[in-house]
Amino acid sequence: MxxxxxxxxxxxxxxxxxxxxxxxxxxxxxxxxxxxxxxxxxxxxxxxxxxxxxxxxxxxxxxxxxxxxxxxxxNESSAWTIHLQAPLLNLFVAGDNRLSTVVGQLFTENVKADAAQIFLADVVRGNEAPQRSAVDxxxxxxxxxxxxxxxxxxxxxxxxxxxxxxxxxxxxxxxxxxxxxxxxxxxxxxxxxxxxxxxxxxxxxxxxxECGCTQERMMAVLASVMKSDPEGLFGEDPVIRISCPRCGARHKITREALEAYVGAEEGK
Known part of the structure; x- marks a missing residue:
């Protein structure tokens, strides 16, 4: 301390x-x-x-x-995922002592209705390997x-x-x-x-x-899909919308911007 x-x-x-x-x-x-x-x-x-x-x-x-x-x-950070059945939702919260930040999001879509209630804890301390535990x-x-x-x-x-x-x-x-x-x-x-x-x-x-999610980080998530199936990703739309899974922030990604990002990454 x-x-x-x-x-x-x-x-x-x-x-x-x-x-x-x-x-x-x-x-x-x-x-x-x-x-x-x-x-x-x-x-x-x-x-x-x-x-x-x-x-x-x-x-x-x-x-x-x-x-x-x-x-x-x-030097420790923690992330918890809490699955509830009544009400049916998933809670996600995370805290990072190194950055002095906390963040989270809740999910009500695509939540399993027949699963056991589970508390998942992921812990990272310094450079050690992540540890996970699960408790019902x-x-x-x-x-x-x-x-x-x-x-x-x-x-x-x-x-x-x-x-x-x-x-x-x-x-x-x-x-x-x-x-x-x-x-x-x-x-x-x-x-x-x-x-x-x-x-x-x-x-x-x-x-x-604070989450720290940015347009660049969202594009990094989408880059592999863009390389393999750009039409499946965008279809006829010039813009897609993606929500950060950590905080729920909504980001708009244009096809032009993602193409430029992928091109820059491939050129490194």
Whole structure:
């Protein structure tokens, strides 16, 4: 952990991490109001809108991965894919500690209706090979699904608490944690944690909503298809529209621009 130091407001969402002395637990907390505003502005910018209930589930997942990332090493990135049956949708969220970014998208089309509910976690730390784990879960409470992931894959206790619709706390067990205390914690006790326990501020991290998808990256995705079947890709249309699978941003790609991109790549 770095030495704690305040960040400027424009740096993004502020997540504070505290160590609970005598309990050996890590607390990460943030108010996600500003990040949710960025998410809705992104929707408006790209002209799409989700069902309000689906949005609430997505925002839970976005908060969960942000607090999770804030509790992890600086050189680690995580991506979660959460498949739900009721409602029928897939949630995708990702966080990168190296870039201090979080992003995500939800999908309601081409989702398998007869599949088991699965929580997939992909983790990359430094230059190590990616690691994947899969955990099944019940219900549609995203925080409870992440808690199950912690028990099954992380093999330790992690618990989420809500202070309000946009204010969340995550407490994760560290070595020699007082598990009996952590497992029995109530919302009321969490609200009194500052006065009932000895907390040490470890770090303040900043996260912002950002994907990094660009026209060039979208063309890189389409390049191989353009080389093999340009007519199948464009047909008689001079423009195709493609959505970023990470954030839902909508990009317009002209045939002329893609031809120029492919030509430049082949000329290297």
């Amino acid at each position: 770095n030495d704690p130091k305040p960040l400027p407001a424009e740096a993004g969402l502020e997540v504070r991490s505290h160590f609970v002395r005598g309990r050996n637990a890590l607390v990460t907390r943030a108010d996600f109001g500003d990040l949710y505003v960025d998410y809705y502005l992104h929707q408006g910018q790209h002209g799409y809108q989700h069902d309000p209930f689906h949005d609430e589930l997505f925002k839970q997942a976005l908060a969960a991965i942000t607090l999770h990332c804030a509790s992890r090493p600086w 879960f019940t219900g549609n409470d995203i925080f409870r699904a992440v808690e199950r992931y912690y028990l099954q894959s992380e093999q330790r206790v992690g618990r989420f608490f809500s202070f309000g619709p946009e204010d969340f706390v995550f407490i994760s067990a560290q070595p020699q944690c007082d598990l009996q205390w952590l497992e029995k914690l109530t919302v009321e006790e969490i609200q009194m944690l500052d006065s009932s326990e000895q907390l040490s501020l470890l770090e303040i991290r900043s996260y912002r909503w």
